[in-house]
Amino acid sequence: MEKQIYLDHASTTPMRPEVLDAMLPFMKEQYGNPSGVYKLARKARAAVDESRDQVAEILGAESREIIFTAGGSEADNLAVKGAAFANKRRGNHIIVSAIEHPAVLDTAKQLENYGFSVTYLPVNDSGLVSLDALAKAITSKTILVSIMHANNEIGTIQPIGEIGILLREKSIPFHTDAVQTVGHIPVNVDELGVDLLSLSAHKFYGPRGVGALYVRRGTRIEPLINGGGQERQRRAGTENVAGIVGLAAALRMSVEEMDSTSKRLLLLRERLIDGIMQSIPNVRLNGHRTHRLPENVNLCFEFIEGESLLLNLDMQGVAASSGSACTSGSLEPSHVLLALGLPHEIAHGSLRLTLGKGTTQEDVDKTIEVLPGIVHRLRQMSPLYDEKAVSPIGQ
Amino acid sequence: MTTMGKGTVVVAMSGGVDSSVAAALLKQSGYNVIGLTMEIWPVGMEDADGGCCSLDAVEDARRVAAKLDIPYYVVNMRDTFSEEVIQPFTEAYLEGRTPNPCIMCNRNIKFGALWQKALELNADYVATGHYAIIEQDPATKRYILKQGRDQTKDQTYALYNMTQKQLAHTLFPLGEFEKDEIREKAHQLGLPVADKPDSQEICFVPNDDYRTFLQEQAPESHRPGDIVDMEGNRLGRHEGVAFYTIGQRRGLGISAPEPLYVVGLDVEKNQVIVGSQTAVFAQGLRAVDINWISIPELKEEMQVQAKIRYNTKPAPALLRTVEQGVLTIFEVPQRAVTPGQSVVWYKGDAVVGGGIIVEPMSS
Numbered sequence: 001m002e003k004q005i006y007l008d009h010a011s012t013t014p015m016r017p018e019v020l021d022a023m024l025p026f027m028k029e030q031y032g033n034p035s036g037v038y039k040l041a042r043k044a045r046a047a048v049d050e051s052r053d054q055v056a057e058i059l060g061a062e063s064r065e066i067i068f069t070a071g072g073s074e075a076d077n078l079a080v081k082g083a084a085f086a087n088k089r090r091g092n093h094i095i096v097s098a099i100e101h102p103a104v105l106d107t108a109k110q111l112e113n114y115g116f117s118v119t120y121l122p123v124n125d126s127g128l129v130s131l132d133a134l135a136k137a138i139t140s141k142t143i144l145v146s147i148m149h150a151n152n153e154i155g156t157i158q159p160i161g162e163i164g165i166l167l168r169e170k171s172i173p174f175h176t177d178a179v180q181t182v183g184h185i186p187v188n189v190d191e192l193g194v195d196l197l198s199l200s201a202h203k204f205y206g207p208r209g210v211g212a213l214y215v216r217r218g219t220r221i222e223p224l225i226n227g228g229g230q231e232r233q234r235r236a237g238t239e240n241v242a243g244i245v246g247l248a249a250a251l252r253m254s255v256e257e258m259d260s261t262s263k264r265l266l267l268l269r270e271r272l273i274d275g276i277m278q279s280i281p282n283v284r285l286n287g288h289r290t291h292r293l294p295e296n297v298n299l300c301f302e303f304i305e306g307e308s309l310l311l312n313l314d315m316q317g318v319a320a321s322s323g324s325a326c327t328s329g330s331l332e333p334s335h336v337l338l339a340l341g342l343p344h345e346i347a348h349g350s351l352r353l354t355l356g357k358g359t360t361q362e363d364v365d366k367t368i369e370v371l372p373g374i375v376h377r378l379r380q381m382s383p384l385y386d387e388k389a390v391s392p393i394g395q
Numbered sequence: 396m397t398t399m400g401k402g403t404v405v406v407a408m409s410g411g412v413d414s415s416v417a418a419a420l421l422k423q424s425g426y427n428v429i430g431l432t433m434e435i436w437p438v439g440m441e442d443a444d445g446g447c448c449s450l451d452a453v454e455d456a457r458r459v460a461a462k463l464d465i466p467y468y469v470v471n472m473r474d475t476f477s478e479e480v481i482q483p484f485t486e487a488y489l490e491g492r493t494p495n496p497c498i499m500c501n502r503n504i505k506f507g508a509l510w511q512k513a514l515e516l517n518a519d520y521v522a523t524g525h526y527a528i529i530e531q532d533p534a535t536k537r538y539i540l541k542q543g544r545d546q547t548k549d550q551t552y553a554l555y556n557m558t559q560k561q562l563a564h565t566l567f568p569l570g571e572f573e574k575d576e577i578r579e580k581a582h583q584l585g586l587p588v589a590d591k592p593d594s595q596e597i598c599f600v601p602n603d604d605y606r607t608f609l610q611e612q613a614p615e616s617h618r619p620g621d622i623v624d625m626e627g628n629r630l631g632r633h634e635g636v637a638f639y640t641i642g643q644r645r646g647l648g649i650s651a652p653e654p655l656y657v658v659g660l661d662v663e664k665n666q667v668i669v670g671s672q673t674a675v676f677a678q679g680l681r682a683v684d685i686n687w688i689s690i691p692e693l694k695e696e697m698q699v700q701a702k703i704r705y706n707t708k709p710a711p712a713l714l715r716t717v718e719q720g721v722l723t724i725f726e727v728p729q730r731a732v733t734p735g736q737s738v739v740w741y742k743g744d745a746v747v748g749g750g751i752i753v754e755p756m757s758s
Contacts, residue, residue, distance in 0.1 A: 308515040311468050315516070378515055 005318045005363045009295060009356030010152055010180060015250070016205045022249040023207065026242035034239050035228065044241045051248035058255055059197070059214055060188040067213045067231045068244050072179040072200030074224075075213040076103035076146075078235065079175040079196040082221030083144045084111050087173065091141030095119045097129050097148065097158075098339040104146050104177055105335070121147070125340050126288035127156030135166060142170075148177040149187070149197075153336040153352055154287030155296025157185070164193020173219055179203055179211075183254035184293060185262065195219040201243065205357070206250030210243030257357070265355050266294040268364050272353060273297055275368035280375050286337060286350065295355040300342065304378040306350045312374045313351075318367055321352050402519035403427040404566055407509055408460065408467070410452030411594060413524030413569055415459040415586050416577045420568040421522055422463055429516060430460040430467040433509060435476035436599060458587050472508050479503035481599060485613050488605075488637040491660035492735025495553070495705070496597055502556040510561065520566050525550040528570035529562050532689070538562035540688050542744040545573040552705050555739045555749030556686045606638050613637075620665035622647060625658065625674060633667045636660045641755075642675050642731025656731075676728035678757055679712075682738050682750030683720040689747050693721065699740040699747055701725065703732055709741050721750055 006014075026047060032040030034048050049063070056063045069075045084094060096108045098120045108118045119137045121129050129147055138145075145167055150157045160176050167174040175196035178187055182197075183204025189197055196219060200211040215221055215234070227236030254261075277283050282302040301309060306322035313320050322334070337347035353367065406418040408430045422428045432453050453469055460467030480499045487494035505523060513521045526543035527550055538559050542549045557565070569577055574593075581589035596603040609616045616637040621629050631649045633639065643657040647669060656675045659668035680703070687693065693716045700709035701723045711726040723738055732755035739749035 307470060308512065311470075311516055314468075315466065377517075381511070381514055 003317060005366055006358065007318060007320050007353040007355060007363070007367065009359075010155075010203070010352065010354035011321055012202050012208065013205045013356055014358065015202070015207055015246070016253060018253065019206055019246045019250045023242040023246040026245055030241070034241060035230070044239075047241055047245050048239050051244045054248045054252055055212060058187075058251055059182075060190050061214050062217065064232065065189075065214055065217055067215060067235050068239065068247070069211045069213055069235060070209055070240070071211040072101075072177070072198055072203070073103040073211075075198035075200070075211045076101065076175075076177050076179075077107050078213050078221065078224050079198055079215075080104055080107045080144065080146055081111065081224060082234075083173050083175065083196065083219070084116055085222040086220035087143035088116075091139075091143045092116045093119070093139050093141040093143060095121055095134065095137050095142060095145045097121045097123060097146075099123055099127060099151050099153075099156075099336040100146065100148055101152055101177055101179070104148070104175075108146070117141075123156075123339055126291070127151055127154050127286075127336070127340055128288060128291065129158055129163075131159070131162060131166060134163060138170060138172065142172050144173050144175060146175040146177070146196075148179075149181040149192070150178075150185070150293050150296075151287070151336060152180050153334055153350075154298045154340070155180070155293035155354075156287045157181070157291045157293065160192045160194065168193055180293060183251055184258070184295065186258070189214055189216065196221075201247035201250055204250050204254040207243050207246040210240050210247050212247065261357050262294040265357075265359070268355055268359060268361060269294055269297055271361070272355070272364045272367065273299075275364070276371055279368065279372045284346075286340060286342070295359075297353040297355075299351050299353075300337070300346050301349045301351065301375050302346060303349070303382045304375065305348050307348075308378050309349070309351055309374060312378070313370070316370045316374070318370065321354075322350050401426045403429065403517060404520040404522050405429045405431050405509075405513035405516060405518040406522045407505055407524075408432050408456040409524070409594075410455030410459070410588060410591075411524065412578060412581050412586070412588050412591055413526075415456070415524070415588050416580050416584070417522055417524040417568045418459065418465065419463055419580070419584050419586065421566065422465060424568075426520075428463070428465045429518065430456065430463075430465050431509065431512065431516075432456045432467075432469050433472040433476070433504065434469050435472050435480075435504070455588050455591070462584075462586060470509075470512055472504060475508045476500075476504055476599075479507070481612070485609060485616075487735045488609055489613060489616055489662075491636050491662040493640045493733045494735045495737055496599075497553045497705075498556065498737055501553050506557060506561045506565070520564050521561075522566040522568060524569055525554060525567050526569050526572075526574075527551045527554055527567045529565060529567060537689065537691070540746040541570075542741075542746075543567070543570040543572075548574050551741075551746050552702055552737070552739045552749075555688065555737065555746055557688065558686070559688075562688070609637055618665060620667070622649060622667045622669055624655075625668060625670045630655075630669065636662055636665060636667055639667050640731075641733040676730055677725075677732040677755035678728050679722055679724040680732045680738060680755050681717070681720050681722055681753050683753050685721055685748060685750040687748035689742065689745050693748075697740075697742075697747070699742055702739045702741065703729060703752065704736050712740075714740060714747075720753065722756070724756075 030043050032044040034045040052063045052066050056066050094108055094116055096104055112118055123129050147158055149160055173195045176194045177198045179198055179200045181187055182199040195216040197214040202208040223234050225236045230236055284300045286298040310322055333344055333347040337350055404421055404426045408414045418428055418430055480496050484494045484496045510521055526545050526548040528541040528543055530539050532539050540551055542551050600608045616635045618635040620633055622631040622633050623629055639657050641657055653671055655669040658670040658674045697714045699714055701712040702709040710729055713724045715722045734752050736752050737749050738752050740747040
């Protein structure tokens with residue numbers, strides 16, 4: 001079996017060995033329930049407290065503003081449903097961007113069944129929301145705005161800080177899904193001006209099954225999970241101590257290495273984009289060229305389906321994805337690419353390559369080497385393809 | 396990619412016993428095997444039970460692929476399946492015909508869209524768990540489709556549309572086995588699906604209730620009209636011709652001295668025509684959309700065995716080419732010749748060809 005080239009870091013990342021080392025004691029000898037009164041419990045409680053302090057400090061928040069959850073999707077659900085239910089006396093209007101992760105988008109859709117009305121804010125052709133459009137969408141009934149920090153498919157980074165200023169003036173609670181950015185680019189809740197912020201440990205080399213929601217002091221949310229009084233009555237359930245410790249350890253290390261890693265990945269990203277676009281005709285880069293996560297590449301190859309491309313890459317040992325990997329290997333045209341205004345058949349042909357700290361220049365070069373052959377062969381089979389045809393999408 | 400001596404084969408895995416064992420047998424005999432499951436059920440129907448490609452079936456297929464340690468992919472063919480199978484299925488009923496969706500699926504999906512996927516994966520062959528045999532005739536060099544050894548499971552009827560090119564690149568590893576042997580093999584291999592019951596129904600029609608399915612898919616199918624006898628006398632009312640098939644006796648809601656059967660569906664007049672037992676029998680039929688397998692074309696009359704639906708025995712008949720299609724003239728009149736179904740002709744255990752029935756012929 002040849003070496004696997006892993007280019008799907010936006011879907012999940014390999015856990016750092018140091019993170020596992022930090023977690024292991026809490027799965028073995030330090031097994032206490034933090035709610036207990038005895039020494040074993042106090043050790044566990046101290047570990048959770050310390051982790052909470054570290055996460056808060058990195059985000060520029062207070063410890064009491066951090067709620068640990070079972071992951072990014074739960075954090076998004078808690079933010080959107082929690083704020084909607086807590087504010088329903090003030091109004092019933094929610095604004096989300098059209099390119100949110102399904103954890104926000106489908107949650108908003110579900111709220112429509114419970115009497116809330118939702119505005120799905122369009123984006124421009126590089127995936128940016130417009131502040132003017134947002135300002136116009138706001139009504140006296142608006143009780144929540146949720147706009148993701150960076151998109152998981154195309155890597156476009158939104159002007160969250162500017163949006164935050166606008167919403168602060170109007171005193172409207174503001175949530176951002178920062179699952180793709182925390183640990184990758186600087187995230188400070190005050191600079192972003194957000195009241196709610198979701199993050200997930202396994203996106204920054206931490207364990208799966210643990211995430212967090214930042215809730216600004218004074219922002220009201222209803223819990224989704226009731227039970228014991230954990231997380232200040234906002235998220236019941238015995239704390240995942242090992243996971244929480246792992247989250248904090250992974251975040252610490254990612255932030256320490258952030259500068260050097262992101263500089264290196266940015267160079268690799270540009271090498272990958274240039275290499276592919278120079279060797280293959282009729283390719284389009286999706287998303288914004290500069291307001292973009294340093295590790296994200298998202299391309300459309302005209303005349304072929306992303307699905308076939310992925311399967312062929314897999315057979316060549318390259319792990320990639322087409323948009324969101326959450327739909328179990330089966331592909332629908334991406335709602336994000338459709339929102340950019342791409343036609344249905346082109347949105348089908350997308351490929352997402354996301355780099356990570358383990359990615360080498362050799363990996364990038366190997367990918368640039370195998371891709372043209374696959375694309376050429378698939379295009380030869382495509383009834384739509386004519387080598388002399390002028391590209392309908394430019395480049 | 397490294398391919399072993401025998402080449403790469405994409406196996407269409409449904410999650411059932413047959414395609415699972417097919418994949419296992421191919422792997423054992425040295426092929427480079429890739430498992431593929433088509434996602435075809437309409438959105439919102441994922442939880443429906445049974446069927447060859449339900450969500451449960453995909454999960455079963457995935458487990459089998461993991462057990463066999465072969466690459467496995469799920470490909471999205473929802474749109475294609477809807478356009479090429481479900482819509483024609485619905486339209487046929489609305490036009491007074493009784494379709495066979497398995498034949499449409501084999502032609503347009505398994506050996507159409509899935510075929511294309513396999514090519515895209517650089518495969519040399521496509522394989523399925525059908526009980527049938529492919530052989531090359533040493534004299535004519537044509538690829539011949541033959542009934543599998545297990546006559547009770549024979550599936551050649553639904554495969555008559557295969558082209559020579561498809562037959563040359565298709566493997567049916569189960570053709571030489573009996574169903575019981577396949578189950579036994581599944582047990583030996585420890586496949587998690589060894590005891591799954593055979594699927595019989597139409598995979599996209601819940602509970603095998605095509606009438607409810609039609610009403611949901613095509614509300615216009617509910618179009619009440621008259622039930623008339625062969626002289627045009629009104630005998631009762633019907634709910635829409637789409638809900639009736641030739642030969643049907645139950646559910647007519649008419650009391651008559653002798654049992655009455657549906658003998659015709661007239662969409663233009665919106666009439667269901669009923670008649671006596673004898674009126675359900677036809678001396679012959681005309682078929683169109685012909686595909687020949689053992690012969691390149693029919694030049695002169697030919698004596699064959701003709702099978703007019705999946706679960707009937709072939710009957711002796713004479714084939715004759717006419718301007719619009721091919722006539723099948725039976726030695727003995729056959730019951731319920733049904734427009735929309737396929738007729739498949741056999742010579743011995745080999746498929747001569749087949750076509751879609753347009754009309755029964757009385758003499």
